[in-house]
Amino acid sequence: MSVLNLSAVLSSRALWATGPSPDVPAADVVIDVRDLRMRYGRTDVLDGISFTARRGEVLAVLGPNGAGKTTTIEILEGFRMRSAGRVSVLGVDPAHGGEAWRARLGVVLQSWRDHAKWQVRELLAHLGSYYAPYSEPGRRRPWDVDELIAAVGLTEHAHKKVRRLSGGQRRRLDVAIGIVGRPELLFLDEPTAGFDPEARRDFHDLVHRLADQEEATIVLTTHDLDEAERLADRILILAGGRIIADGSADELSHRMSTQAEVRWSRDGQRFVHPADEPTRFVRDLFRQYGESIEDLEVRRASLEDTYMALVRQAESGADGDAPARLFSVVAR
Amino acid sequence: MNAQLAAARLGVRRGWIELRQMFTTPSDLAVILISAAVFVGVMLFMRTSRVPGTGFSLGTAELVSVLGMNVGFTGMATLAGVLAIEREDGTLLRAKTIPHGMTGYLIGKMVTTSGVILFSVVGTLVTGLFLFRGLAVGHAGAWLTLIWVLALGLAATLPIGAVLGSLFPSARSAGLLPLMASGLVAISGIFYPITHLPQWLQWIGQAFPLYWLGLGMRSALLPPGLASVEIGHSWRHLATFGVLAGWTAVGLMLAPVVLRRMARRESGSTVAARRERVLLRAG
Numbered sequence: 001m002s003v004l005n006l007s008a009v010l011s012s013r014a015l016w017a018t019g020p021s022p023d024v025p026a027a028d029v030v031i032d033v034r035d036l037r038m039r040y041g042r043t044d045v046l047d048g049i050s051f052t053a054r055r056g057e058v059l060a061v062l063g064p065n066g067a068g069k070t071t072t073i074e075i076l077e078g079f080r081m082r083s084a085g086r087v088s089v090l091g092v093d094p095a096h097g098g099e100a101w102r103a104r105l106g107v108v109l110q111s112w113r114d115h116a117k118w119q120v121r122e123l124l125a126h127l128g129s130y131y132a133p134y135s136e137p138g139r140r141r142p143w144d145v146d147e148l149i150a151a152v153g154l155t156e157h158a159h160k161k162v163r164r165l166s167g168g169q170r171r172r173l174d175v176a177i178g179i180v181g182r183p184e185l186l187f188l189d190e191p192t193a194g195f196d197p198e199a200r201r202d203f204h205d206l207v208h209r210l211a212d213q214e215e216a217t218i219v220l221t222t223h224d225l226d227e228a229e230r231l232a233d234r235i236l237i238l239a240g241g242r243i244i245a246d247g248s249a250d251e252l253s254h255r256m257s258t259q260a261e262v263r264w265s266r267d268g269q270r271f272v273h274p275a276d277e278p279t280r281f282v283r284d285l286f287r288q289y290g291e292s293i294e295d296l297e298v299r300r301a302s303l304e305d306t307y308m309a310l311v312r313q314a315e316s317g318a319d320g321d322a323p324a325r326l327f328s329v330v331a332r
Numbered sequence: 333m334n335a336q337l338a339a340a341r342l343g344v345r346r347g348w349i350e351l352r353q354m355f356t357t358p359s360d361l362a363v364i365l366i367s368a369a370v371f372v373g374v375m376l377f378m379r380t381s382r383v384p385g386t387g388f389s390l391g392t393a394e395l396v397s398v399l400g401m402n403v404g405f406t407g408m409a410t411l412a413g414v415l416a417i418e419r420e421d422g423t424l425l426r427a428k429t430i431p432h433g434m435t436g437y438l439i440g441k442m443v444t445t446s447g448v449i450l451f452s453v454v455g456t457l458v459t460g461l462f463l464f465r466g467l468a469v470g471h472a473g474a475w476l477t478l479i480w481v482l483a484l485g486l487a488a489t490l491p492i493g494a495v496l497g498s499l500f501p502s503a504r505s506a507g508l509l510p511l512m513a514s515g516l517v518a519i520s521g522i523f524y525p526i527t528h529l530p531q532w533l534q535w536i537g538q539a540f541p542l543y544w545l546g547l548g549m550r551s552a553l554l555p556p557g558l559a560s561v562e563i564g565h566s567w568r569h570l571a572t573f574g575v576l577a578g579w580t581a582v583g584l585m586l587a588p589v590v591l592r593r594m595a596r597r598e599s600g601s602t603v604a605a606r607r608e609r610v611l612l613r614a615g
Binding site for chain 1: 334335336338339342345346349350353357418421422423425426428429430431433436598599600601603604607
């Protein structure tokens, strides 16, 4: 990675740590959702959602099944109408997004058995050519097909028919199709379901590359908290049609639990102690016992603990209002 | 507009690619060849039978009618079935995520279907020239008529096929289409002169493009004398043109509306829900 890219990464990481502020240039806001509502009959699937995403940001949307993740994503993709609220994606209302707008988006679908007779390279070259009229200065569309195939690790399968691919290879192809138009904004629905650990690692590298080098904004839904933590600059947790948390993995766990767990051993005996202020606790520990403290470990709540606690709290909340206020990490 | 044009060209490319895939996939090729061979075989048995009221071979007359049936059947039922299947398996959604992808997809399907139709019509006709007597192909008029009937027939049936494919809720229910089309074949004078049917069935038969496709093909490839066994003792070229053009107009009016409506509904979750249903049935 070049120095330039690295500095871009660092600066983008530095930006999000402070949270989106009102002085983010408008051109950098890729997704802007205000009070989005979706109602089917008498059920509110989305009950007033607001969030933004900036250029180059990786946003993970987490939440239990039925929380409204898919509905939100499909509204942003322009595949579903909303009941109320304001939505702007790449400066356009997705309900009226034309084909030129569509050319700037990428959608990674969970494939099943479509295009079974097509060869990998043939399919990517064909689908990519629809993007050619939409090239922009600095963003030549589509992606060079052989480069793309290499990027998703399908080079040795380039001339295989799609139906001969394994499940994991098919998912790589799905990703390749999603990014063939070099999107400025990419939607991924459960991208690594069915990946082996190596494929998952490759995929994570690819996502980072897209965000850093291509300055693509990436919105992904996942059930894999580990993945969300590793990939996402920011995490949105949805429950019951509301955003119950919005922030980086770190911010979420700090906000959720100030308590950490301190483990140590002394004279061959193991100790475990919860501490509200672990730093002070450890300092006291050393002051008291000095050299005889061994195997010291301080553990913050993991994202999984945080997530479980947040969702439980949201679900037990009578109207869900309290947790929404409590855990909305990012102040607007 | 430029991008739309480019997408239309890509659609034609897509059609060619899928045609090539069909003709290099043994099972696909076998379906096309066998269905053509079955008809030729059946007609061979009828070679010595006579068209009622004439001395002309019934086998030859039917073979020509079958060419017309091929166009209508494949253009409507097969295209509709393919659309229903590919909506279910996510091919259409894939097209929808791509700029002008739907345009390309639909044009591609029309090209592929037309290609299969042309192949089986030409293949059957060439085989017929060797095996059957009485085909009147010795003059340019025959080929001219064949070409305009074929072209107008495709224009009349493909949009209707696309509309039907969009209306059926699942690939399984679209499986009823060939059945319904077969019923239509029975009253369209393909295998037996329509004049031998009750009057009211004749009217129903004449409302659909299938009858006119058969008539048009007969007018192109059979000796002029055989017009005497048709309704009104005539090939009725004007009426053939009128009815097929009418269906073309209806199809072109309905197709954009219905297809747009169908496309609008496609999303990841609708495809996932269908997949779930299909897997449940299979499991």
